Amino acid sequence: MANPIALVTKLAKEGILDSESLKELIEARNEGLESFISVKARKVLSEKLGNKITIKGRISLTNRCKSDCFFCGIRKSNMNCDRYMLTKEQVEERVKLGYDNGIRRFELSSGETDDIADADICNIISSLKESYPDITIELSLGEKKYSSYLSYFRAGAKGYNLRFENSDAEGYSRLCPMGSIDNRRICIAYLKQVGFDMGTGFLVGAPFGSNDINAGNLLYVKETEPSCIDIAPFVPHPDTPLAKFKPGKADKTLFMIAMLRLICPTADIVANEALDVLLEKGRKKAVTYGANVVTVSLDSENACEVRSLYGKEIPYEEPEKTIASVRNKIVKLGFEAV
Numbered sequence: 591m592a593n594p595i596a597l598v599t600k601l602a603k604e605g606i607l608d609s610e611s612l613k614e615l616i617e618a619r620n621e622g623l624e625s626f627i628s629v630k631a632r633k634v635l636s637e638k639l640g641n642k643i644t645i646k647g648r649i650s651l652t653n654r655c656k657s658d659c660f661f662c663g664i665r666k667s668n669m670n671c672d673r674y675m676l677t678k679e680q681v682e683e684r685v686k687l688g689y690d691n692g693i694r695r696f697e698l699s700s701g702e703t704d705d706i707a708d709a710d711i712c713n714i715i716s717s718l719k720e721s722y723p724d725i726t727i728e729l730s731l732g733e734k735k736y737s738s739y740l741s742y743f744r745a746g747a748k749g750y751n752l753r754f755e756n757s758d759a760e761g762y763s764r765l766c767p768m769g770s771i772d773n774r775r776i777c778i779a780y781l782k783q784v785g786f787d788m789g790t791g792f793l794v795g796a797p798f799g800s801n802d803i804n805a806g807n808l809l810y811v812k813e814t815e816p817s818c819i820d821i822a823p824f825v826p827h828p829d830t831p832l833a834k835f836k837p838g839k840a841d842k843t844l845f846m847i848a849m850l851r852l853i854c855p856t857a858d859i860v861a862n863e864a865l866d867v868l869l870e871k872g873r874k875k876a877v878t879y880g881a882n883v884v885t886v887s888l889d890s891e892n893a894c895e896v897r898s899l900y901g902k903e904i905p906y907e908e909p910e911k912t913i914a915s916v917r918n919k920i921v922k923l924g925f926e927a928v
């Protein structure tokens with residue numbers, strides 16, 4: 591086995607390793623190596639993207655979903671999930687709240703649903719852009735037709751985030767039985783063709799995964815050249831078929847965030863909320879491993895995607911408070927919050 595320090599150095603220099611070396615590096619993770627790679631990742635972040643950390647406000651339009659992914663709290667078969675659907679006015683209200691608190695980058699998310707017509711999504715996007723020309727709108731609405739993606743782009747959305755969760759065909763179908771990795775790859779290609787800043791990512795430590803698959807996930811991220819990367823540790827939701835599986839490791843996710851910073855130096859990398867579910871100050875640590883985007887939920891208490899996704903025991907905090915506290919932590923780490 592190659593010296594892991596040499597592998598990190600090679601990864602930083604060449605931007606990729608072969609599959610076997612990526613796997614070896616993941617498996618060699620220990621405290622010393624974590625510290626070494628995090629310093630490298632921070633150096634690359636500062637050289638390529640400067641000293642700024644973006645706070646992105648996320649609003650969940652609806653937690654309805656027609657799909658049934660085994661790990662997901664808003665899967666259609668979860669009868670314990672209280673479903674909601676925001677009106678256009680409610681979306682505007684949540685964006686105003688974020689805007690008034692200094693946020694300029696927003697993500698509108700939802701389960702995969704046909705309950706909101708494309709025309710209504712476009713209408714929300716264009717009217718938000720009219721009211722706030724200086725905001726960036728990203729979407730995360732799942733798999734759609736090419737024509738739908740194109741209409742959202744033309745309405746003014748700049749980015750679209752679609753995680754692939756697991757790049758291995760069998761692993762994917764054991765997590766998302768109604769879909770296929772082939773179709774996910776097609777949708778990711780569509781997003782790029784349309785002209786979106788495409789975002790993608792995967793689950794770390796999900797059942798049926800392995801470090802071979804993790805290496806494959808990293809290679810697939812490299813291949814797609816995303817503008818934004820969002821990886822998250824698997825969090826077992828109590829109302830899903832995977833409730834009894836062990837959670838993914840937050841430390842391993844942080845390590846892979848640092849690897850991704852070396853693999854895709856100029857991409858935005860998200861410090862995902864799931865890190866905070868599993869590890870105290872998990873998102874804060876992610877910033878020290880090369881993440882440069884922190885998402886903040888702008889949802890109201892009774893229409894809150896984070897709680898739908900990870901379980902209702904997650905305490906709710908008013909978004910104004912969260913934004914102020916996230917901004918404060920970013921500044922304390924020596925970064926500028928934008």
Ligand code: SF4
Pocket residue numbers: 655656657658659662663664665666700701702732766
């Ligand atoms: S992961 Fe996405 S598509 Fe799958 S059930 Fe959850 S919201 Fe629906």
